[in-house]
Amino acid sequence: MENKEIAAVLNEISQLLELAGENPFKVRAYAQGARTIEIQDRPAVELISKGELARIKGIGATLSQQITELVRDGETALHRDLQKKFPAGIREMLRVPGLGPKKVKELLERLSIRSLGELEYACHENRLVTLPGFGEKSQQNILRGIEHLKKFQGRFLFGEAYPQAQELLSSLVGHPAASRGAIAGSLRRCKEIVKDIDLVAESARPGDLMDFFTSLPAVEEVLAQGTTKSAVRLRSGMQADLRVVAPGAFPFALHHFTGSKEHHIALRSLANDRGFKLNEYGLFRREKPVSCRDEGDIYRRLGLDYIPPELREDWGEIAAAREKTLPKLVEEKDLRGTFHLHTYRSDGSPTPDQWVQAAREKGYGYLGLSDHSQSAAYAGGLKAEQLRAQEAEVRQANGAQKEVRLFRGIESDIRPDGSLDYPAQELARFDFIVASVHSRFNLTEAEMTRRLVRAVENPYTTMLGHPSGRLLLARDGYPVDMDAVLEAAARQGVIIELNANPHRLDLDWRLLKKAKSLGLRIAINPDAHHLEGLADVHYGVGIARKGWLTKEDVFNTREAGEVADYLEKRRKRAGQKR
DNA sequence: GCCGTTTTCGGCCCGACTGTTTTCAGTCG
Numbered sequence: 001m002e003n004k005e006i007a008a009v010l011n012e013i014s015q016l017l018e019l020a021g022e023n024p025f026k027v028r029a030y031a032q033g034a035r036t037i038e039i040q041d042r043p044a045v046e047l048i049s050k051g052e053l054a055r056i057k058g059i060g061a062t063l064s065q066q067i068t069e070l071v072r073d074g075e076t077a078l079h080r081d082l083q084k085k086f087p088a089g090i091r092e093m094l095r096v097p098g099l100g101p102k103k104v105k106e107l108l109e110r111l112s113i114r115s116l117g118e119l120e121y122a123c124h125e126n127r128l129v130t131l132p133g134f135g136e137k138s139q140q141n142i143l144r145g146i147e148h149l150k151k152f153q154g155r156f157l158f159g160e161a162y163p164q165a166q167e168l169l170s171s172l173v174g175h176p177a178a179s180r181g182a183i184a185g186s187l188r189r190c191k192e193i194v195k196d197i198d199l200v201a202e203s204a205r206p207g208d209l210m211d212f213f214t215s216l217p218a219v220e221e222v223l224a225q226g227t228t229k230s231a232v233r234l235r236s237g238m239q240a241d242l243r244v245v246a247p248g249a250f251p252f253a254l255h256h257f258t259g260s261k262e263h264h265i266a267l268r269s270l271a272n273d274r275g276f277k278l279n280e281y282g283l284f285r286r287e288k289p290v291s292c293r294d295e296g297d298i299y300r301r302l303g304l305d306y307i308p309p310e311l312r313e314d315w316g317e318i319a320a321a322r323e324k325t326l327p328k329l330v331e332e333k334d335l336r337g338t339f340h341l342h343t344y345r346s347d348g349s350p351t352p353d354q355w356v357q358a359a360r361e362k363g364y365g366y367l368g369l370s371d372h373s374q375s376a377a378y379a380g381g382l383k384a385e386q387l388r389a390q391e392a393e394v395r396q397a398n399g400a401q402k403e404v405r406l407f408r409g410i411e412s413d414i415r416p417d418g419s420l421d422y423p424a425q426e427l428a429r430f431d432f433i434v435a436s437v438h439s440r441f442n443l444t445e446a447e448m449t450r451r452l453v454r455a456v457e458n459p460y461t462t463m464l465g466h467p468s469g470r471l472l473l474a475r476d477g478y479p480v481d482m483d484a485v486l487e488a489a490a491r492q493g494v495i496i497e498l499n500a501n502p503h504r505l506d507l508d509w510r511l512l513k514k515a516k517s518l519g520l521r522i523a524i525n526p527d528a529h530h531l532e533g534l535a536d537v538h539y540g541v542g543i544a545r546k547g548w549l550t551k552e553d554v555f556n557t558r559e560a561g562e563v564a565d566y567l568e569k570r571r572k573r574a575g576q577k578r
Numbered sequence: 579g580c581c582g583t584t585t586t587c588g589g590c591c592c593g594a595c596t597g598t599t600t601t602c603a604g605t606c607g
Binding site: 022023024025026027028029030032033057058059060061062063097098099100101102103132133134135136137138141185198224226228229241256257259260261264265266267268269271272277278279280281 | 605
């Protein structure tokens, strides 16, 4: 059983214990244990065999026993009993905003409601109003919450939410009552999926700013309005929350509402140890406020280096900030070019000349064009006989100007047996090759792992495209032993793509740290099919930062000449190996 | 349930808002 699966079970145990009315600290201990086991570099089975499991901070005797039981039997008695007591329908009710374990328990015990469907029915029957702790309002809110769950599932892509947040923010900071404003929440931390938009603003006239916010054209419905907090539902279906604070409190509010919760728990605990108290209004030493101009000051007063928002996941960043070993994260301005762009020849729209123009506008020195290969018939993959024309076209675009170097590549399908999609003499002619899986996702994990390992062992493979194959909010990645694939890529010097398309953001940031530790280079590629898609590298950079990557870890921060030399050398070596 | 350079027992981040109450519990971030 993998660490991730173990974590999922522990998390569920935590939720169910909460439903059972257990000690909240016990509940938290299980949730914390889940996180701890998930971020271990080594599999639990190894930790158990070496007797190191119970020595990990946050895993004590009981959790260690539960994990051991899980690894040995694939399940635990505790988990099984809890599941029997609280079936899936009950757990689903916890996703309704405003419903927590206590209220779900009440619904269960007093009205025998055991699923979302039953809950909706009970609301329509007006049966919640008489329940203690509930009333007319909460019944309506629950109905609306169910409606919303059904409609949107309450989750949105980073790339969907970000432009909306930007627009709201620019409206807000343009208002005379606002002196400062910022995006906060998981969006600021660059999570690939977000639940809502959090905004923080500073104002001496909060009432005016709130009136302005709740009447913006993007707002469909005002869910709550006060002088410190307002919440609205946007026409897009997203919820946006605005917090307004008085001048001086802004850094603390921004920090607080950026999260994550786990980061705050760890940080406040450290603050306590050092004689401080930290909350959303300030940093205090013996009840006396400590002045901070910005978030950097907050960390410095606590004896830490500044921790960028993307890293605030309680994933080792606090220890690194204390030891002054935080990485200097890559920035968008470090990128010198990018790869994996489609043209009109397969399923994209731009011509090579148009891509050159787009690169120029972005200040890039090079672009790597890679249309689909012949097996991807659905995407207009290039037949072998079309390759000469493509070659000539790229050569011509390069001859016509000197500012932007176009590299001629292909996004080669990885066939089910792991081979690439053209004969070697064709592969040898490309400047670079992105190898990706686009079909036959239904192989077993062992077969898929073999397939990907074989693909990265092909001497012509330059990079592995969207390694997991996931489509966020739509499709999980195929089953594959990603560790084995990454290790093979590291042996072969194959670059790993961080596909920056908001639907993919693949390789996942949780694995980037692992890839980095293997010495792998990462290419932040937009996988763009239209000119506007080039801007998606922004999301890729956010995820790269979240994965602790520096400029040096990212392949396309190199200058055009260096990239050209690298690709040429690799191509020569591949020719010799063949 | 976990943890300990004051502690092996007694803490565990902390405050606002909502809807329900008539002083507060539950939820949320």
